[in-house]
Amino acid sequence: MRPRFTALKGVADVLPPETSLWRKIENAAAGVMGAYGYDEIIPPVIEQTGLFLRSIGDSSDIVAKEMYTFTDKGGRSVSLRPEGTASIVRAYVEHNLPVRPAPQKFFYFGPMFRYERPQKGRQRQFYQLGAECFGIADPGVDAEMITMLLTLLDRIGLKGLSLELNSIGCKECRPAFKERLKGFFGPHLNELCPDCQRRHEQNPLRILDCKVERCIEIRKNAPLISETLCQDCKDHFSGLLGYLDAMGAAYVLNPHMVRGLDYYTRTVFEVKGGAGLGAQNAVAAGGRYDLLVSEFGGPDTPAIGFAMGMERLAGLLQGEAAVPGPVLFIASMGKEAAVEALRMAARLRDGGTRVELGWGGSLKSQLRRADKINAGNVVIIGEEELMSGRFKWKDMRDGSSGEGGREDIFKQFSQAK
RNA sequence: GUGGGCGUAGCUCAAUUGGCAGAGCACUGGACUGUGGCUCCGGGGGUUGUGGGUUCAAGCCCCAUCGCCCACCCCA
CATH class of the missing domain: 3.30.930.10 (Bira Bifunctional Protein; Domain 2)
Structure with missing residues (x-):
């Protein structure tokens, strides 16, 4: 591509x-x-x-x-x-x-x-x-x-x-200082770098800023603005x-x-x-x-x-870019489950929780994806869950798991962490 | 505007005297029918920046061009 x-x-x-x-x-x-x-x-x-x-x-x-x-x-x-x-x-x-x-x-x-x-x-x-x-x-x-x-x-x-x-x-x-500078650098004009020779005409103050060693040498005794x-x-x-x-x-x-x-x-x-x-x-x-x-x-x-x-x-601050906080991942199997996942996600998102959805594939591949994006927890919705109304969840950091009804899930994950 | 360095997969880089474009990572699927990371196996990805030239043959040699990087100038 x-x-x-x-x-x-x-x-x-x-x-x-x-x-x-x-x-x-x-x-x-x-x-x-x-x-x-x-x-x-x-x-x-x-x-x-x-x-x-x-x-x-x-x-x-x-x-x-x-x-x-x-x-x-x-x-x-x-x-x-x-x-x-x-x-x-x-x-x-x-x-x-x-x-x-x-x-x-x-x-x-x-x-x-x-x-x-x-x-x-x-x-x-x-x-x-x-x-x-x-x-x-x-x-x-x-x-x-x-x-x-x-x-x-x-x-x-x-x-x-x-x-x-x-x-x-x-x-x-300032004009007086510019004149003093011009007067000072005038005799050294041909010793200055080409850039500074140009600066002498256009903006003598800039000679004071030059990085060329010879110019730095020459300006050592140049008049200071503070005196003027x-x-x-x-x-x-x-x-x-x-x-x-x-x-x-x-x-x-x-x-x-x-x-x-x-x-x-x-x-x-x-x-x-x-x-x-x-x-x-x-x-x-x-x-x-x-x-x-x-x-x-x-x-x-x-x-x-x-x-x-x-x-x-x-x-x-490179390297200090914050990675997105832990997210909740909802894995779903089947069309009905996907609808339920969308509903659940919408409600959790209203509560400020960052939610990602699984969108098909085997449960394994969905979990793998959840892991890749650093999901904190995964809620699983399949036929069993739709029938029983009880949803399994898994904590991706320590591997612990549990289950609960819609309200339990909402309560547990609705607070943005 | 001036000078120098570098261009091969998304990233980091290989490719012998010019001789079939590769690896690791990443992505994706599977092994494991509904439980991630580890391991193993598979898959997708390239006009070698672009255009010309030399050659039986060019990632490699030559010319041009574009892009990126660094520095000068100047500036946050």
């Missing part, structure tokens, strides 16, 4: 039992975020292309070469969302949510699309679980959100993660660190961390996973974006958010 159709490159089916792991993550996340006052928002996955050009920045790779963009039948340029924040901000402004009391807090979950070459931890369609908080500039909100994220990851069961922090300044102080921050940004960052210290949150300052999206200001952070993730090891990342709401036509509104990559989270 050869499949006539296969999934597109870079997209993947999530199958059981992994789906149950996803569900677990979603539920845990919704629980924690709910406690922090976040409510779910469900934006569309498709938007005007211009929305992403304005927010992410048209020079970023995401916009420049990774968007699924096409013209719809009305001649409009539309794009599948490559990230979530832009849509949330659009909705926040469009529905005039700034008039609601600050802070307004939302979380979302869904697929994102980027036309990239797939590799470990990276797909063209991938799922993000994210949160956004609008309306408060105080660094305490940054700390609160980061704390929530760490709590969430812990609740999901992830260990060995590290939180990295940086401040990339604001409209006032304006007073307000410095205060904000030290305020954040103070709150985090008070909360006992562990973090690593990474003065070289840059984020890929243009809209970030001040606080940026990233949570990196341990082994097993490959080169793409950030499981969550985010930052403050104090200018984006006004950029979208809303009032000046400070905001901060983050997103987690579902596939990467699930990847770290």
Whole structure:
């Protein structure tokens, strides 16, 4: 058998039992975020292309070469969302949510699309679980959100993660830093790798992120953003660190961390996973974006958010996918018995019990199947049982057995275990 | 977009100098007429990713193409 159709490159089916792991993550996340006052928002996955050009920045790779963009039948340029924040901000402004009391807090979950070459931890369609908080500039909100994220990851069961922090300044102080960087790297331009030579023009901050050894060597004495921050940004960052210290949150300052999206200001952070993730090891990342709401036509509104990559989270929990709980299996022999089995199953299922039916074959083969699917118990319905109204059951784990009437069976197995 | 690795059954892999495409696991049926697991026996499953070339003969050699994986770029 050869499949006539296969999934597109870079997209993947999530199958059981992994789906149950996803569900677990979603539920845990919704629980924690709910406690922090976040409510779910469900934006569309498709938007005007211009929305992403304005927010992410048209020079970023995401916009420049990774968007699924096409013209719809009305001649409009539309794009599948490559990230979530832009849509949330659009909705926040469009529905005039700034008039609601600050802070307004939302979380979302869904697929994102980027036309990239797939590799470990990276797909063209991938799922993000994210949160956004609008309306408060105080660094305490940054700390609160980061704390929530760490709590969430812990609740999901992830260990060995590290939180990295940086401040990339604001409209006032970042341009100056960029100039200082350009000035510093200028004399070394021909020693830098080809990528960094390009970065020197397009986005000098990225040179700080390069993995090439020579570039790492050269940048050792490069100016630090922390020295160049304006007073307000410095205060904000030290305020954040103070709150985090008070909360006992562990973090690593990474003065070289840059984020890929243009809209970030001040606080940026990233949570990196341990082994097993490959080169793409950030499981969550985010930052403050104090200018984006006004950029979208809303009032000046400070905001901060983050997103987690579902596939990467699930990847770290591999092997912990829960197998379905014990089920009750009803074996039946003959048509009348099958009818009885269906009736009994319907009633038990109403009670929440997971029931599988045998559907013919010898009793032996039905039992074999019950064993294969890890059934906890089997109820047997044949001629004898139909005549007597008493049904035999067998515990598949210890081999014990018994019998009883319909009500006995119902009582014994109707509670989901 | 760039670089490297790999494509044989659902999965993991064999197949000698080019010579009948196989095994284990999984699935399925039976041995055991209504009682699973263990054992034994049987069965279904393949255009060897695809297309071309060389050859009496190609899973194997050559060319092309597609797909998957990993890394770069970039990013969750």
